[in-house]
Amino acid sequence: MRLEPDLSRVPGVLGEISRRRWAEVVDLEPPSFPPTSQPRPSLLEALQAPGLSLIAEVKRKSPSQGDIAQLDPAQVAQAYAKGGARAISVLTEPHYFAGSNADLLAVRQAVGLPILRKDFTVHPRQLEEARALGASAVLLIVAVLGELTGAYLELAQQQGLDALVEVHDEAELEVALSSRAQILGINNRNLVDLKIDRTTAPRLGRLARERGFGGALVAESGYSHPAELEELHSLFDAVLIGTSLARSQDWQAAVQKLTFRS
Numbered sequence: 456m457r458l459e460p461d462l463s464r465v466p467g468v469l470g471e472i473s474r475r476r477w478a479e480v481v482d483l484e485p486p487s488f489p490p491t492s493q494p495r496p497s498l499l500e501a502l503q504a505p506g507l508s509l510i511a512e513v514k515r516k517s518p519s520q521g522d523i524a525q526l527d528p529a530q531v532a533q534a535y536a537k538g539g540a541r542a543i544s545v546l547t548e549p550h551y552f553a554g555s556n557a558d559l560l561a562v563r564q565a566v567g568l569p570i571l572r573k574d575f576t577v578h579p580r581q582l583e584e585a586r587a588l589g590a591s592a593v594l595l596i597v598a599v600l601g602e603l604t605g606a607y608l609e610l611a612q613q614q615g616l617d618a619l620v621e622v623h624d625e626a627e628l629e630v631a632l633s634s635r636a637q638i639l640g641i642n643n644r645n646l647v648d649l650k651i652d653r654t655t656a657p658r659l660g661r662l663a664r665e666r667g668f669g670g671a672l673v674a675e676s677g678y679s680h681p682a683e684l685e686e687l688h689s690l691f692d693a694v695l696i697g698t699s700l701a702r703s704q705d706w707q708a709a710v711q712k713l714t715f716r717s
Contacts, residue, residue, distance in 0.1 A: 458579050458607070460600050467647030468518050472551050473599050476575045483580045498569040498592040498617040499637055501541045502671040502693045507684060509714050510571060510673065511540035511706075512697030513562060515553035519649040524701045528558040529565035531706050536566045538710025542591075544571040544695055556588055563589035571619060571695075575599060576607060582614050592617035592638070597627040598646060605634035619673060628659055628666075637670040639663055640695065644676035651677040660690045681712055 462474045502508045513528045513535075532543050545562050546554030554573075562570055569591035574581065576595055585593045593611055595618045597604050604620060611618040620636035622628045623645060631639055641656040641663075656674035663672065671692040678684060679699030687694055696713060703709035 458603060458610075460577055460603050462577065462599070464601075465599055468649060469596070469598060469646035472518070472548065473575050473577055475550065476548065477577045480578045480581055483578070483584070495589060495591050495615065496567065496569045498542055498571060498619070499671055501569045502638065502673065504541060507688050507691060508541040508693035509539065509710060510542045510544050510693055510695040511535035511538075511700050511710055512544040512546070512573065512695060513554075513558060514544075514546050514697040514701045516551070517698065518551050519644070520698055523698055524704075526701060527561075529561040531701070532562040532566045532568075534706035535700070535710050536568055538707040539714035540568065540710050541693070542569040542571060544573045544697065545590075547572055547574045547588075556584070559588045559590060569617075579607070579610050582607070582611050582616065586614045586616055590616065592619055594619050594621060594640075596621045596646070597630045598623060602630065604630055604636075608634050608636060621675070622659065623655065625659070625662065628663060632663065632666055632668060638673060639668060639670060640673040640675050642675040653677045653683070657686055657690065664690065678713075684713065 465473050513531050516522045545559045546552040547556055547559055548554050571592045572585040572590035573594050576593055593616055595607050600607055608618050619638045619640045620631045621640040621642050622631050623642050641659045643653050643655045644651045660672050673693045674687050674691045675695045678696050700709050
């Protein structure tokens, strides 16, 4: 199967980032660094624990927010872990998010939690790279991969990786469900125009459950206060929060305020 997604069809900022990422990774050699010997805990298992799990994100900047925080990834990840986060998301895209592979390696050495490699997966080689870096999971965006989502999910599983399969609308949800995703991320942010609508995750989350989805549901984008998470508790298994946590400077306390247990 040809595993090159048609990125010419991806509009807006998402298309711009994805095409640039493809140009950078298409000629990647196999990872030059040896696979990490650090433990690789399961993201799926972490998200299936009781209560609403928090995936806390190490994030320096974004296209929507610009510069967010100058931070040391290992220090922040350790604070997140002490605060009660059940997993860490690490941006490794360098241009729009100021991330790097070195950030993920530093976090893997600093904490024993599952790590989501947050990047724009457009080539199978990135899955090998994620495994070598010590990630537990990768991000697969249906708006980028389209009908190749299932093939990339299968490849990720062959690498021993979980995958957060991300959707934003009903059509993308259908693709994710048909791919047999086990972790379904619903992004309140439209990655084309970067606008946030927090009704998106509950609406699509209910639809996913009605369609029989029994895996882990993750709500993404737009959350910064405990009250905003209340509507997620009976439906979602986890929430991914980045900007508000990274900006807080007191990362442990910020996580503690957003961490709920049943």
